[in-house]
Amino acid sequence: MTTNEETYDIVVVGSGGGGLVGAYVAASRGLRTLVIEKTGLAGGTTAYSGAGLWFPGSAPIARAGVEDDVENARAYLRDVVGDSSRERLQDAYLEAGVRLIDELERNPWFQSFVHGPVPDYFASAPGASVAGRTIFPPEIPAAGLGDHARLVRGPLSAERWGVDQGPVLNGGRALIGRALAAFLETGKGTLRVDTALDSLVVEDGRVVGVDAVSDGAPVRFRATRGILLAAGGFERNAELRAKYQPIPLTGEWSNGAPGNTGDALLAGIAAGADTDLLDESWYVPGLVQPDGLPVFQSGLRGGIWVNAAGERFMNEARPYDQAGHEIARLHAETGVSHIPAHWVFDQRQLDRDSFGGPPDQPVRPEWFSSGALRKADTLEELAELIDVPFGTLNRTVEKFNGYARTGVDKQFHRGETPWDRMFHHVIPFPFLPELNYLAKPSPEWPNPILLPLDTPPFYVATIVLSDIGTKGGLKTDENARVLRPDGQAIEGLYAAGNTAAAMSGHVYPGAGTPIGSSLAFAYRAVLDIAGSAT
Known part of the structure; x- marks a missing residue:
C-alpha cells in the first residue's frame, strides 16, 4: 500500500466531456475536485467528436425557433429503445439535459x-424530430484559452497524420x-494527467478512493464524498472485446481514444459492480485511410457498398450506428463476408464530391499509392481488383442505375x-463548417x-466495421450510482x-446521445454527491 496519499471531496476518473463537465459542476459548488487522466492530454474521445449533445427541450433549441417538447422526446425514446427497464434512466436523462445547459450557460x-x-x-417513430434536438458548443480561439489550450487533446487528423x-x-x-x-478557474479543481487508475479503495463496503499510478509512481487519492468513473469504454482492449463482444474486433479499427482500455470497468467489477450491454458498441462504418486504419464514415452521397459476393446490402446513407450494426x-x-x-463509385461522383480531402481538389497521391483507393477502367477490371463475381457486380450496378434514373x-x-436528405439540401453546418460542401445539390x-x-473510370475504397x-x-441507477447485482448501490x-x-440500450436515438448521456449522468452524479438531486 502506498504512503503517498492526497484527499479531495470528489475524484473524477477520466477527462472527456462527462468527466470535465461533472468536475466543473462539483468544483463550482465548492467541492475540492480532482480529475485524473490516464494520458497526457484532456479530452478523451470527446475531443475527436463534433460534440453534439442530444438534449431535447433545452434552451438553445428554443432560441433557434425550433418547436420541441420533452414529452415528445420521451415518447420517441420509449418507442425506439423499447426497454421498460431503462425508462427511469431515460426520464433522468431528459430532465438533466435541460437543467445542465441552463446551468452551464450561466458561466461565460x-x-x-x-x-x-x-x-x-x-x-418514423412517434415523437421523432425532423429539425433535430442536437446542440453544439461554439468554437473558441486557442488564444482565448491561454495555457489551458495546450492540455486539450488534438483532433484525430492531428494525432493520426500531423495535420x-x-x-x-x-x-x-x-x-x-x-x-x-x-x-480550473473555480479555484477548487485539479487536473492530474499521466495518471492511470489501478483500483478502487473500498472500506466497509464504501468506495473511498482510488489507487493510481501517476508519472510512474503509486499514489492514493481519497475522496470524502464520492468517486465518478467517466473514463470511456473498453474499445481499445482486444482481450475484453474478445470476451464480451460477438464480432471479433481487436480495437485497432476503433475511433475511440487510445487510452480507453476498460480500466474503470474492471475496477468497478472488482468492487462488486453489476454490468450490462457489454456485447454492444456505438458501431460505425469506417473508411480505410492511406495509413491502413479507418475513420468514421458518415454522410455518403454517392456510389454503393457491396459485399464479398458483389451485392449491394443496405442504404449506405442511413445513420451511422444503424449502418454499423x-x-x-x-x-x-x-455466411457472406461484409x-x-x-465502396464503388465512378468519375462523376469523384468530380462532384472529391475524395479524401476538401472539395474541388484532386485526390491526394497517397490514396492511390497506399492502395486505400483503387482505380479501374471498367467494372470488369474493378471486380477483379476486389475479387467479386463480375456478373453479380454488373447486375448490382445496373439495378442501382435504374433507381438513379427514377x-x-x-x-x-x-x-x-x-437524415438522408440532410446531405443533399442546402443546410448550414455552423458547428462543423467542413461539412458544408455536402450540401451541393x-x-x-x-x-x-x-x-x-x-462514367468510367471506376474507383473502390474499403469500408470496415469501426466504432466510436x-x-x-x-450498471447504474438514475443518479448514476453504480449498482451491485442485487440492485443495491455501491x-x-x-x-x-x-x-x-447506455440509457439508450441497443439503439442510438439521435446525434449527440453518447456525449449527451455522459454529461447528463455526470451531472446527476454530482448533484447526488452534493445532496441536491431531485
Whole structure:
C-alpha cells in the first residue's frame, strides 16, 4: 500500500466531456475536485467528436425557433429503445439535459450553445424530430484559452497524420477547452494527467478512493464524498472485446481514444459492480485511410457498398450506428463476408464530391499509392481488383442505375428520410463548417444521392466495421450510482459515459446521445454527491 496519499471531496476518473463537465459542476459548488487522466492530454474521445449533445427541450433549441417538447422526446425514446427497464434512466436523462445547459450557460466560458439541424435517426417513430434536438458548443480561439489550450487533446487528423490543428478549437475540442478552463478557474479543481487508475479503495463496503499510478509512481487519492468513473469504454482492449463482444474486433479499427482500455470497468467489477450491454458498441462504418486504419464514415452521397459476393446490402446513407450494426449483423448471419465491404463509385461522383480531402481538389497521391483507393477502367477490371463475381457486380450496378434514373431506391430507399436528405439540401453546418460542401445539390438527377454509376473510370475504397466506443459498462441507477447485482448501490461510486451501460440500450436515438448521456449522468452524479438531486 502506498504512503503517498492526497484527499479531495470528489475524484473524477477520466477527462472527456462527462468527466470535465461533472468536475466543473462539483468544483463550482465548492467541492475540492480532482480529475485524473490516464494520458497526457484532456479530452478523451470527446475531443475527436463534433460534440453534439442530444438534449431535447433545452434552451438553445428554443432560441433557434425550433418547436420541441420533452414529452415528445420521451415518447420517441420509449418507442425506439423499447426497454421498460431503462425508462427511469431515460426520464433522468431528459430532465438533466435541460437543467445542465441552463446551468452551464450561466458561466461565460460556456457562452451559448447552438442548435444544429440534425434529424432524429428513427424518422418514423412517434415523437421523432425532423429539425433535430442536437446542440453544439461554439468554437473558441486557442488564444482565448491561454495555457489551458495546450492540455486539450488534438483532433484525430492531428494525432493520426500531423495535420495542423489551427488557431481555433471547434466541436469536441471546444467543449473540452471550455469545460477545462471553467473547472480550473473555480479555484477548487485539479487536473492530474499521466495518471492511470489501478483500483478502487473500498472500506466497509464504501468506495473511498482510488489507487493510481501517476508519472510512474503509486499514489492514493481519497475522496470524502464520492468517486465518478467517466473514463470511456473498453474499445481499445482486444482481450475484453474478445470476451464480451460477438464480432471479433481487436480495437485497432476503433475511433475511440487510445487510452480507453476498460480500466474503470474492471475496477468497478472488482468492487462488486453489476454490468450490462457489454456485447454492444456505438458501431460505425469506417473508411480505410492511406495509413491502413479507418475513420468514421458518415454522410455518403454517392456510389454503393457491396459485399464479398458483389451485392449491394443496405442504404449506405442511413445513420451511422444503424449502418454499423447492419454490417455486423449481416457479416455474422449471412455466411457472406461484409467486413470489409467495398465502396464503388465512378468519375462523376469523384468530380462532384472529391475524395479524401476538401472539395474541388484532386485526390491526394497517397490514396492511390497506399492502395486505400483503387482505380479501374471498367467494372470488369474493378471486380477483379476486389475479387467479386463480375456478373453479380454488373447486375448490382445496373439495378442501382435504374433507381438513379427514377430517383427511387426500391431496394433500400436511400434518400427518403430526413437524415438522408440532410446531405443533399442546402443546410448550414455552423458547428462543423467542413461539412458544408455536402450540401451541393445535383439538380440534373431526381435524387441527388442516387447518381448512376456509368462514367468510367471506376474507383473502390474499403469500408470496415469501426466504432466510436463500446456502450456497455457498469450498471447504474438514475443518479448514476453504480449498482451491485442485487440492485443495491455501491456507496460512494458513480459512473457516466461509456464506463456505464447506455440509457439508450441497443439503439442510438439521435446525434449527440453518447456525449449527451455522459454529461447528463455526470451531472446527476454530482448533484447526488452534493445532496441536491431531485
